[in-house]
Amino acid sequence: MFALTDGKGAVTNNGPNADARDKHLxxxxxxxxxxKRAVLYVAEFLGGFPGFSITLLSIIQVPEEDFFESGEERAAWLKNKxxxxxxxxxxxxxxxxxSGFPEDKVLIKSCLGDADSLSGMILSFKCDLNCCTVVVGRQHKSKSEEFLFGSISNQLIHEAKNCAVWVIE
Amino acid sequence: MGHHTSVKKYTEEDLFRMVRLWLPEENVPKRLRVKDTSDFFRVDYDDIVMLGGTPYLVRNNERERRFGVEDEPKFWVKRAVNLVTGRVKILKWTFREKFRGRVGNLVFDCVRSPLKEARILNIVQGRPDFMHGETVQDSAGHLLRIIDYIQGKTLPEIVRAMTPNHEDFFRDHYPGLLSEFISTVEAIRFLHDKGEKHGDIRRDHLIRDSETGRYRWIDFDYNYRHRASKFGYDLFGLGNVLIFITGGGDITVQALSMEAPEKLAGLSGEDVNIIFHNRVANLKKIYPYIPEFLNRILMHFAAGAKVYYESTGELLEDLKKARDMLPG
Structure with missing residues (x-):
């Protein structure tokens, strides 16, 4: 259920105009x-250094159909989101x-997710875009919240292969 | 999913004759009114509703029963008699509600969805571990579920009727009860494998069918807005039921303070339920003969848990091992 855009309406499947030697995050x-903390961390940590390209990814977690009274309500929700x-x-x-990243090295992507596995979707993008590092902000959840609803950053740490995962406190 | 179509016209005389087949004479109403089905508030006791061409005689509104207390009547859920077969049915009209669910301190979005229940009724047809039913449309075109009434007692009614001495209960009844519970977890795994949640796993949503002797899950019209873990809330519900049956009832901090303060003194903050802090999860500290492996499963649902079950499959694997370790 992917709908990739570059944020300006254009559909794209390509990574940023990265040099092949760039490290892609x-x-x-x-x-x-x-x-926000994760973005600011990367901006502060790597901004201005050559050799890095970034893809900002947002997966819109679409509620199941049961949460909408009609197709119109769902469409309006999706448009708004x-x-x-x-x-x-x-x-x-x-x-x-x-912060110093060249314009052509920062791409944005959004897509719809049915949310069975957000971490799985993130890692799938990681592979498609050939990224060496996944960066997320750590959600400060209570133990009981993590127990009931899970944690994306924990799932990423456990499921990621052949890449680094930065969890920003 | 059927559509509301009147196949056969019934005269008042036909309907009276059918009612007399299934009701004792003193309960036969003096008048029979065939009611439109678009508004459940207008459908009352002794009314007739036509659904999918079949007449049903409406009886009482159902009530939410929980912890022995009868809550408000659910006007959108009515007991009825299928006048063709004489079978008792539960009619559930569409009653959508969105609300903020609350468990402990956690708040999350929930919805009561007739569509979800209709979907699951379709999936579980023929399975002995779920309630059964069909879905038709009322005269306004909304989904109306016709559920087979299950004769039987709920799990808490059964557990509470077992011997009051826990050691006797644990030796004589628990192994069988755990096997039955494992079957109900298998049923939930089936749902999860189909991508569906139960949504409202509670001990009183398990009824032991007196015809088959098997527990059956009921009431799956709730859905919750999950986040990273789609089935986490269902798993939490299963954990609560497991702790309940293993304790032969709830072991609460309040009860211990009255009846066994020395045992309460031996508990730490890590030994209670991860959400409901008044319920003890580390039951081995109360009943030392509970096997270590079984207790370790319970501790996945304790405040001190370091790891959680990610799936019903993981829970089932451990439960089966624990069952094999029990005598009998």
Whole structure:
């Protein structure tokens, strides 16, 4: 259930205009402060250094059909979320550019997820885009919350193969 | 999923004749009113509703029964008699509600969805471990589920009726009870494998069918908005049921403080249920003869848990091992 865009309406399947020798990082974000922290960390840590390219990824977790009274309600929800997400991605892209990343090395992607496995989707993008590192913000959940609803960062740490996972505190 | 179509016209005389087949004379209403099905509030006791061409005589509204207390009637759920077969059915009208579910301190989005229940009724047809039913449309075009009434007692009713001495209960009844519980977890795994959640796993949503002797899951119209773990809340529900049956009832901090303060003194904050902190999960500290391996399963649902079950498959694997270690 992928719908990839570059945030300007164009559908794309390619990574950024990266030099083949670039280290390519995938930052998975949502609307949380935790994600913002992850973006700011990468901006501060790597901004201005050559040899890095970034893809900002946001997966919109679409509720199951049971949560909508009609197809119209679902469509309106999706439209609203897509707009919010595109705006967020665009803002975070600007932060990275202002920190010193060249414009052509910061790409944004959004897609819809049925949320059976968000971590699985993130790792699938990681493979498709040939990223060496996945970056996420650590959600500060209580133990009981993590027990009931799981933790993306924990799942990534356990499931990721052939890449590094940065979990930003 | 059928559509509301009147195949046969029934006269009032036909309907009276059918009612008399299934009801004692003193309960036969003086008048029979065939009601439109679009609004469940307008359908009352002794009314007739036509669903999929079949007449049903409506009886009482169902009530939410929990912890021995009868809650408000559920006006959208009515008991009825299928006047063709005489079978008792539960009619569930569409009653959508979105609400914020609360478990302990956690709040999350929930919905009561007739669509979800209709979907699952379809999936579990023929399985002896779920309630059965069909879905038709009411006269407004909304989904209406016609559920087979299950004669039997709920799991808590059965557990509480077992011997009050826990050691006797654990030796004589628990091995069989655990085997039955394992079957109910297999049923939930079947749902999860189909990508569906039960959504409201509670001890009183298990009824032991007196015809088959098997436990059956009921009421799967709830859905919760999951996050990283789709089935985490279902697994939590299974853990609660497991702790309940292993304790032969709830072992609460309050009860221990009254009845066994020395045992309460031996508990730490890590020994209670991860969400419901008044319930003890580390039952071995209360009943030392509970095998270590079984207790370790319970501890996955304790406040001190270091690891959690990620799937029903993982839980089942451990439960079967624990069952094999029990005598009998």
């Amino acid at each position: 995938l930052i998975a974000i949502d609307h949380s402060e935790d994600s 897509s707009e919010e997400t595109d705006l967020l991605l665009s803002n975070y892209r600007q932060i990275l550019i202002q």
